[in-house]
Amino acid sequence: MRIGIAGFMHESNTFNPLRTDRAGFAAQSLTFGPALLDEWRDAHHEVGGFIESAKGLGFEPLPLLMAWAMPSGPVTDDVFDEVVGRLIDAVRRERPDGLLLALHGAMVAQSQLDADGEVVARLRHALGPDLPIVLTLDLHGNLSERLIGHSTAAVAYRTNPHVDQRECGRRAASLLVRQLRGEVRLCQALGKPPLLVNIMVQDTSKEPLRTFMEEARAREGRPGVLAVSLLPGFAYADVPQMGPSVVVVTDGDAALARKEADELSARLWDARERLNATLPDAATAVGQALKAERTPVVLVDTGDNVGGGSAADSTVLLAELLRQGATDAVVCLYAPREVEECARAGVGQEVRLSVGGKVDRLHGDPVSVRGRVRVLHDGNYVEPQVRHGGKRVNHMGPTALVEIEGRNLLVLTTLRHPPFSLGQLTCLGIRPELQRILIVKAAIAYKAAYAPIAGTIIEVDTPGVTAVNPHRFAYRNVRRPLYPLDS
Numbered sequence: 034m035r036i037g038i039a040g041f042m043h044e045s046n047t048f049n050p051l052r053t054d055r056a057g058f059a060a061q062s063l064t065f066g067p068a069l070l071d072e073w074r075d076a077h078h079e080v081g082g083f084i085e086s087a088k089g090l091g092f093e094p095l096p097l098l099m100a101w102a103m104p105s106g107p108v109t110d111d112v113f114d115e116v117v118g119r120l121i122d123a124v125r126r127e128r129p130d131g132l133l134l135a136l137h138g139a140m141v142a143q144s145q146l147d148a149d150g151e152v153v154a155r156l157r158h159a160l161g162p163d164l165p166i167v168l169t170l171d172l173h174g175n176l177s178e179r180l181i182g183h184s185t186a187a188v189a190y191r192t193n194p195h196v197d198q199r200e201c202g203r204r205a206a207s208l209l210v211r212q213l214r215g216e217v218r219l220c221q222a223l224g225k226p227p228l229l230v231n232i233m234v235q236d237t238s239k240e241p242l243r244t245f246m247e248e249a250r251a252r253e254g255r256p257g258v259l260a261v262s263l264l265p266g267f268a269y270a271d272v273p274q275m276g277p278s279v280v281v282v283t284d285g286d287a288a289l290a291r292k293e294a295d296e297l298s299a300r301l302w303d304a305r306e307r308l309n310a311t312l313p314d315a316a317t318a319v320g321q322a323l324k325a326e327r328t329p330v331v332l333v334d335t336g337d338n339v340g341g342g343s344a345a346d347s348t349v350l351l352a353e354l355l356r357q358g359a360t361d362a363v364v365c366l367y368a369p370r371e372v373e374e375c376a377r378a379g380v381g382q383e384v385r386l387s388v389g390g391k392v393d394r395l396h397g398d399p400v401s402v403r404g405r406v407r408v409l410h411d412g413n414y415v416e417p418q419v420r421h422g423g424k425r426v427n428h429m430g431p432t433a434l435v436e437i438e439g440r441n442l443l444v445l446t447t448l449r450h451p452p453f454s455l456g457q458l459t460c461l462g463i464r465p466e467l468q469r470i471l472i473v474k475a476a477i478a479y480k481a482a483y484a485p486i487a488g489t490i491i492e493v494d495t496p497g498v499t500a501v502n503p504h505r506f507a508y509r510n511v512r513r514p515l516y517p518l519d520s
């Protein structure tokens with residue numbers, strides 16, 4: 034048994050104007066042939082799971098290619114066409130008995146709103162109907178009927194954060210090997226309930242999603258059902274297939290696959306309100322923070338999620354804090370020019386600054402403040418604990434701490450810096466646990482650092498490129514009606 038191993042993976046945010054080009058793949062992984070074995074064998078990744086499975090399942094792995102780039106805007110047509118073309122060439126050359134292919138499921142190319150579906154459709158048209166193709170998919174994939182129709186079977190991760198990627202690769206390999214041995218006859222169906230699942234409720238270990246993941250496991254135990262995948266999907270993609278997907282793989286029973294996919298889809302539809310929890314706006318959230326008894330109150334600026342690639346200088350919450358007379362709050366802003374102004378003025382001196390709202394027009398307007406420079410710092414600090422991103426030595430560039438009205442503190446940095454470590458504050462002499470309000474520009478990843486000290490956490494529906502409220506985006510290509518856009 035000879036099985037081709039390949040991957041072509043990208044999570045494309047169609048609201049991001051940057052393009053992901055050949056250099057974007059080459060900088061991460063654009064690997065052809067046997068070199069991918071050494072690169073991916075030990076990775077906590079489905080391709081590592083494919084490779085690992087070869088020995089136990091008794092097949093010869095044929096390494097074809099691996100292309101992976103950091104999440105960003107859509108993929109350019111030239112690298113998309115090149116990778117798919119070289120994959121087809123490699124399969125024709127090596128003539129495997131079957132193909133294990135790792136896709137993300139939320140790839141968009143310049144000319145392909147359904148790039149993953151296009152990959153499999155081109156493979157199918159070039160290689161014919163008989164080659165078994167088993168896919169692995171990221172839990173954030175937005176799956177199309179074309180993708181499922183042209184593949185033999187597909188399985189997705191079951192966890193978010195994704196900690197089961199290797200296992201997902203092993204499951205795919207097992208299905209393909211059973212098919213090649215003639216033990217099963219893979220067939221599958223796709224369910225697409227007409228809703229989207231908000232990014233803030235996509236933690237698979239928490240409700241409401243946890244119950245659905247458990248239900249998928251329970252359905253998998255039914256006679257004839259080989260795999261049930263539930264993908265909540267990726268809402269930063271203006272494509273027809275955006276939204277959750279249910280993929281059911283059965284042993285030769287198309288009607289059973291259809292029935293199971295439809296039932297689980299209906300259950301998601303019934304829970305659509307819980308899968309789209311709405312967050313308070315800035316004014317409401319600041320009002321709640323001022324009344325909260327357990328401090329510090331962490332206000333989560335989800336629209337300006339620095340780790341998700343946003344501006345880092347949103348003033349929406351700062352302006353609201355000042356408007357409502359908040360005191361003892363800490364706000365971090367990317368403000369390189371204002372840091373220079375503070376440095377020129379010197380520690381202890383009074384400054385008048387216009388901070389934030391300068392990177393783009395999506396994150397509020399600059400705010401005029403008057404205050405005193407308390408600290409000037411080189412912006413380097415060490416985080417000794419385990420934190421999201423795994424960084425120890427951190428650089429936020431030359432940094433100024435400015436105290437403004439109401440004993441409120443502005444941390445102005447020269448580099449965009451995500452709130453993954455309290456070191457960002459403690460290195461300046463701030464004791465975050467004694468403050469009343471802390472603004473963090475993040476969605477989930479801040480929690481490892483801030484949850485242990487937070488008295489109250491309030492996630493806020495703020496504007497920006499990482500806004501979690503889908504009503505803030507102008508969708509043109511999604512299928513309609515789609516809950517909650519058309520509720």
Ligand SMILES: [Zn+2]
Nearest residue numbers: 171172173195
């Ligand atoms: Zn993902």
